[in-house]
Structure formats: C-alpha cells, structure tokens
Amino acid sequence: MSEVKRLTPPQSRKVNALVRRTCCNCDNGNCILLDDGDECVCPQLISYSLLCKWFRIAVLPADKLLYAELYQTGDRKKCTECGAFFASTSNSVKYCPGCRKRITRRQAAERMRKKRAPVTQ
Numbered sequence: 001m002s003e004v005k006r007l008t009p010p011q012s013r014k015v016n017a018l019v020r021r022t023c024c025n026c027d028n029g030n031c032i033l034l035d036d037g038d039e040c041v042c043p044q045l046i047s048y049s050l051l052c053k054w055f056r057i058a059v060l061p062a063d064k065l066l067y068a069e070l071y072q073t074g075d076r077k078k079c080t081e082c083g084a085f086f087a088s089t090s091n092s093v094k095y096c097p098g099c100r101k102r103i104t105r106r107q108a109a110e111r112m113r114k115k116r117a118p119v120t121q
Contacts (some may be wrong), residue, residue, distance in 0.1 A: 005050040005070055012048050014066050015055075019044050023059050 007015060019042060025032045026042050033054065034040040044052040050060075050070070060067050064087035068076035077088045079096035081103060086096040095103055 007048045007050065007070075009048075011066070011070065014063070015050070015060075016045050018059060018063055018066070019052075019055060022062060023055060025054055 019026050020029075023042075023044075026045075029042055029045060030039045031042040031044075031052075034043075042052070044050075044055050050056055060070070065076070065085070068087050069085070076085050077093060078085055079099055080094045081099040082096060084096050084098075
C-alpha cells in the first residue's frame with residue numbers, strides 16, 4: 001500500500017468527493033495537517049494520484065467499492081444479473097444491492113405461486 005496509485009478521471013472524481021465529504025483534515029479544500037500559518041490546498045484534491053497517507057489509511061477504506069477498485073482486493077465481485085461491480089463481504093453473494101431486492105422479490109413471488117398452485121393427482 002506504500003506505492004503511489006494513479007487514478008483515472010472517474011476515480012479521481014470519486015476520491016475528491018470522498019475527501020470533501022469525509023476527510024477530517026480537509027477544511028474548505030485546505031489541508032489542516034499541512035497548515036503552518038498559511039493556508040495550504042489539499043494535495044489530494046489537485047492530483048490524479050493517491051498522495052495523502054491519511055486518506056489512504058483512514059478515509060479510503062470507508063468506501064469499500066472504491067478501495068477494492070483501486071487495490072484489486074478480493075472484495076470486488078461482479079453481479080450476475082447486470083454485470084456491475086460491487087463490494088462484498090461474503091463469498092456467496094451473487095447480486096449487487098440494486099438487483100438483490102428485485103431478484104429476492106421475484107423468487108419469493110415464484111415460490112408463493114408454486115405453493116398456492118392446486119395439487120393435481
């Protein structure tokens with residue numbers, strides 16, 4: 001995790017949004033850790049690399065999908081229904097959160113329909 005990761009433009013937008021939203025050291029685009037009397041722009045916001053060690057260790061793991069995408073961990077899975085990637089904590093999960101609800105409802109409806117069907121002899 002010590003090497004500097006290069007980001008694609010969509011990844012950079014996600015990282016910048018995460019920095020602005022959850023980093024405790026980012027104050028209106030300025031980095032509190034680098035502040036020595038003069039305001040210093042947060043280096044993570046102006047770069048296409050993962051530069052900030054605090055961000056990599058404390059902030060990035062909060063977004064499991066982005067973390068899995070950047071570090072190619074085994075947590076990233078592909079949905080069998082729509083093909084989108086999602087973060088998973090279990091090895092038996094097949095569907096992304098968006099598809100999971102729809103498929104569960106469809107399977108429950110089929111199960112109940114089969115249960116209510118008249119028994120033919």
